[in-house]
Amino acid sequence: MKNRFVNSPMTYAFGMLAMMIPVQAFSSFYSFYYVETLGLGVGLATLARTIYMIWDAVDQPMFGYLSDKTRTRWGRRKPWIYSAMPLFVLTFVMMFSVPEGTSGMQLFYWFLISLMLYETVSTVLWVNYGALFPELYRGDKIRAKASAIQQVFQIIALLIGSALTPLLYTNFGFDKMSMVYALAFVVFMWICMLTVREQPKASLEQPLKLGDAFKETLKNKEFWLFNIANSFAQTVNGLLGSMIPFYAKYVLKLESEGEVSIFLASVFVSVIPLVAIWYGVVRKLGGIRAWRLAFLMYALSVIPLWFAQGLGGGIAAGVSAGFGLAGFLVTPAVLSGRIIDLDEERTGRRREGMYTAVAGFITRSSGLISAMAFWIVGMAFGYVSGKNPGPNPEMAFKYLISVIPFCLLLVSFVISLVLKRSSLEPAVAPTDRHLSV
Template identity: 35%
Template structure:
């Protein structure tokens, strides 16, 4: 991509899209268990089965959507048409997921839940396969890529403030109560409209490389073979899966951790989640500097270690104050992962494009997304284990060890996953930024105003 073409897309315009793509899916992940299991009484075993099916479907549609995106050739680019389709579908699916008719119960409730959670999953996959694929294409040099990535992670954290920290307060105090579901419906409508507006703003402002229209379309079987025979894909993908699954458990369980393990009302989750997010934001600039001075691989490995250690104080917390202090430690490692994980993955995409002469970021990123989407199966399995080990089956049947159940779910399981990810990261060779070397050999024009 020429520098003139890259200059047409400002990093902030691209980065703000992360705010829009993050709000609906984080509302879903952060409140779905509370909504369906604790409030509507869906059995955790049924919930677990649906989430395993969710993960299987995700494993199929992610690479397919990425492949179709790579082969798309339109006057508006490869990625923009998919973003324009996925955004409204995700918005509608999110609203429906939290607008369950009062008459639904039993099998009807299960069907409603399964239908709309899978619709949300598919549209989220469509958005993220295309949005993420734009990062290495628009910003080939690691310096500017790290800035764009940090900006988008900052917007993601802002989205977490809105969709996680504010949600318990909005759903239980502003629009509803601790024991009713109406607040979730109103909140879902507000978040979906906001997300749709932001995604459309981002999509209409990005400028893809017009030279791609003349490139050959990547073949399906050849691409699959290249991906499956690439050892770095498996190694880095497995490490990323550990990180994403660990944070997925925290995201889905923190409200019930507050209710059962800390003995507080769900609304207090706002303070715990807010502190973790603010700590993450505060350390993001520092981690970005580490990336630019020591490189993404060093940062990635260090962040993994700190993330695993950060769960120990959270496990030992016994009230809101100690949980908030523990959240500060957790935010350090989480911030480092946000600053480095996507950059490590992008290097694999760069290497493939340089070695094979074909740009197929969509299917490669979607294939990496398969590892992240395994988090759905991990969540389902971990949730089902609470019934087996602690007797927690639902809000209607929480058993006598709900405190220990949610402490293990939010702290012990994620710590084990993060520790495993750290081991894999230290054993994995990360490729150089090949695209940066190629880009640096070309003449460079002055950057656009406002760019770092």
């Protein structure tokens, strides 16, 4: 592998592209597939997510600790990613390949088992891929640059996973759609892994014992404030992604899948140039101030979704939401890397896996908040499923895509104010560099 491709932010970002295409298709359409199309009740869907979250509280830190502890000649993270790749393909296809005629409690059990398997394998991938970022890129400037490139790839993935999906499942079915995305995952993740070279020094350090690793993580105040704030904003990401198909149908009253795809594209295409603007904001204001500003702007940007009507209004509101989304996608990576750097100064060890895993659990718990919001608001307005939408589904999904996100983002902003700027921003910026072999 030529040196210029080794640990390049561009080739590393292919991993984000690989995972986010199927993940976005899942997060945006699993509710639509199981609840609206197959008729699974919202209450049962929420119960399945709750059961999974209990397991996720265990498996996230467990896989993070095991990843930090791994010692091989190929590194700590790559063996886990290579092993998880075929399992991810199988479980993702399983999610969208419900046997014909499955209904009632059988459908619930299929959803629950598929969800548990798929999300567990996803955890292995996200923990290890995410743990590579702070190891490969050191310093705020290179992290901001790498994060911006990564988020451009993420937005491309969001666009594909959101806007292309309705066309694929309408013409070929959900099962064939999942196979196409599984193949894309394998190709792009393989490109990423071929160019990653882990830092040998990290594998020479003796890992902390399990109890000590948990103790050091739990007492890190900055880590918890940072990730709890992010978790509320991540709930908004989940709500926007999963509610957009319902919003397009019941609020904007779009009739064709082509119109739905155009609306979805308006949200995510606009984010790509806006990522560059937020990269400039990070460089000018610094990590923590840019991060706070992103929460505030994201909250304001979802307000137009309440007032939008028709395809034209939906596109305008989608572009507005895209501006806020871009800020939240770019800004957290700089601060999360700094938190891990400070932990290394205290413990003498790089523990990206544990921090990425626990952060992943906190932010992924947003999926439960999102599911609970869907259930509570749905019950309030009488929405049960696509077969029983109730008397006022339009108002239900206006609340879920605008009012609830606005409130959650204000909570994120308030929590971000508690985090002291001096605790995360170094007095002298470290040399920006990325590691290569």
